[in-house]
Amino acid sequence: MRVAVLEEPGSFVVEERDKPAPDPDEVVVEIGKVGICGSDVHYYEHGRIGDYVVESPLVLGHESAGEVVSVGENAEGDFDFGDRVTLEPGVPCRRCDHCKRGEYNLCPDVTFMATPPDDGAFAEFVAWPADFTYRLPDSVSTREGALCEPLSVGIHAARRGEVGVGDSVLVTGCGPIGLLAMEAANAAGAAEVFVSDVVPEKLALAEERGADATIDVREDDLGESVSDLTDGEGVDVVIEASGADPAIRTTIDAVRRGGTVVLIGLAQDAEIPLDTSEIIDNELDLRGSFRYRNTYPAAVQLLADGAVDVAGIVDFEMELPDVGEAFERAKESETVKGMLSVSR
Ligand SMILES: NC(=O)c1ccc[n+]([C@@H]2O[C@H](COP(=O)([O-])OP(=O)(O)OC[C@H]3O[C@@H](n4cnc5c(N)ncnc54)[C@H](O)[C@@H]3O)[C@@H](O)[C@H]2O)c1
Ligand SMILES: C[C@@H](O)[C@H](N)C(=O)O
Incomplete structure (x- = not known):
């Protein structure tokens, strides 16, 4: 089978490897589509993300979907040849305290x-x-199935923020994660979702996709803009999906007293000063959101119901051998x- 391997930063090779056989609890999936995530691009450009360093050739891609071609003996009855499926890319140990508590996304x-x-899944x-x-x-x-992964990041963030019916929400950052967090917040019943970014095209896309107001923070102050939009109250929930230092700092200016800030975006420099007296006086909840847990069934259901649009965020699709051009x-x-479209 063909596999696209990151040999070193900036350099992929497409090579032949043996097709895997399933363990008893596994299925083998012929991969159809794989999304390119910002983390894939980061490994491609820099060869590392924090402590995770590409020290040997690595297959990238974790937003995948395809077709079952082989079923391990313990999975017989659950899956059949030809079933189209999406793969949740993080498999926890199932034994640690976090797994037992159901917080399997925190499994070390x-x-x-x-x-x-x-x-990863840039493999046939x-x-x-x-x-x-x-x-x-x-x-x-299958394209939508692959995008259950970034949609899951959005669903988990909306759940962490306890976004509910009638809530007002601000999403900072209109990359794929912010756009799909906006979809998740709307699906959770938010009455209004505002977005901010620094790239006009991203704001225009968010507006096309149903944002109730857009804020270009190169021109307008985030806190003042949100205050104008909410009669001086601030939003119930801020979902930070940019990882930009100024956006993270100003989340607490945009949230209402007693509201919640959910941090998804990973900042270049993780140490960012925040006004703790504001957080205390206004009794704000500040919550991290790490990957996701128990989101895939909801993601598939939301897509089946037509309650979210994920495919509309895709700008281009290329074939596996063109992986280098796709990453550029x-x-x-x-x-x-x-x-990337993977199967022949
Ligand atoms: N916590 C998690 O589990 C998790 C999972 C996936 C991604 N992430 C992180 O989430 C963030 C978003 O991911 P993505 O793939 O959408 O990234 P992206 O780079 O495609 O999108 C970030 C967006 O933020 C915008 N931006 C930059 N400065 C801004 C500012 N001051 N205010 C508002 N917007 C601003 C950019 O223009 C861009 O549109 C990244 O930091 C990524 O590492 C975290
Ligand atoms: C969650 C996933 O999309 C993210 N890129 C990660 O590796 O954590």
């Missing part, structure tokens, strides 16, 4: 696709645990989401 022994040293076939594989109904395309295009600031 997780295997996560395309995170060194674990290979992947063997994957059946219980982290989810069937797609006919109404959900994914690096451009106006690109939102690139995809």
